[in-house]
Amino acid sequence: AGRGWALAGRWAPRLPVLAAAAVFLTVVAPQWLGSLRASSSVRGFAQQDAAVAWVARHVPAGDLVVCDDYPWVDIKTRTRAVPVSLWQIDNDPSVMRLLHNGYQNISYLVLDPTSPLMADANPGRPTLREAVSHSRIIRRFGPIRIYKVRHRRAAGR
Numbered sequence: 570a571g572r573g574w575a576l577a578g579r580w581a582p583r584l585p586v587l588a589a590a591a592v593f594l595t596v597v598a599p600q601w602l603g604s605l606r607a608s609s610s611v612r613g614f615a616q617q618d619a620a621v622a623w624v625a626r627h628v629p630a631g632d633l634v635v636c637d638d639y640p641w642v643d644i645k646t647r648t649r650a651v652p653v654s655l656w657q658i659d660n661d662p663s664v665m666r667l668l669h670n671g672y673q674n675i676s677y678l679v680l681d682p683t684s685p686l687m688a689d690a691n692p693g694r695p696t697l698r699e700a701v702s703h704s705r706i707i708r709r710f711g712p713i714r715i716y717k718v719r720h721r722r723a724a725g726r
Contacts, residue, residue, distance in 0.1 A: 616712070616713050617640050617643070617710070618643070620679055620713045620715060621640055621644055621648065622647075623708055623710070623715060624644055624650055624715070625647050625648040625649075628649075628650040628676065628677055629649070629650075630650070631649070631650070631651060632650050632676035632677065633650070633651050633668075634652050634675075634678070634679055635653050635658065635675050635680070636653075636678070636680065637654065637655055637656075637684070640713075641654055650677070653668075655680070655687075655697055658694050658696050658697045659695060660694075671696050671699060672696050672697075672699035673720045673721065675718045676717070676718055677715060677716060677717060677718065678700060678701065678716040678718065679716075680714060680716065683712050700716075700718050703718055703719050703720075704717060704718045
């Protein structure tokens, strides 16, 4: 009987780990594998790729394009536009030097307004809010919207 207690004493600390592993294998892993299978069988970035291709065809070289971090690299490498991460607006001094006239230095926005990232990015970013409020949607690629920022005309023009 003493040997049984010794064996139980060795396994007792491991039971929570074994229980968690069992739950993971029976509940989490099948759902996770299902979503991985689905995302690998569908081109999950097709809409983003289409939006970046539109930017490459229609946005003049050197124009500032505000986007989140996902299309930033593609806009940087596949277009002549200058991408600016929405996370840097009103936070990064070097970006704010580019935006010396505020939102009026921004030409386009490439954003997914349904993304929680957009909701998280808006508070505390008045320049981004101004750009969105002074823009209109000109193209849609699924949830991704391309906005053209309207600029105020200088006096006498």
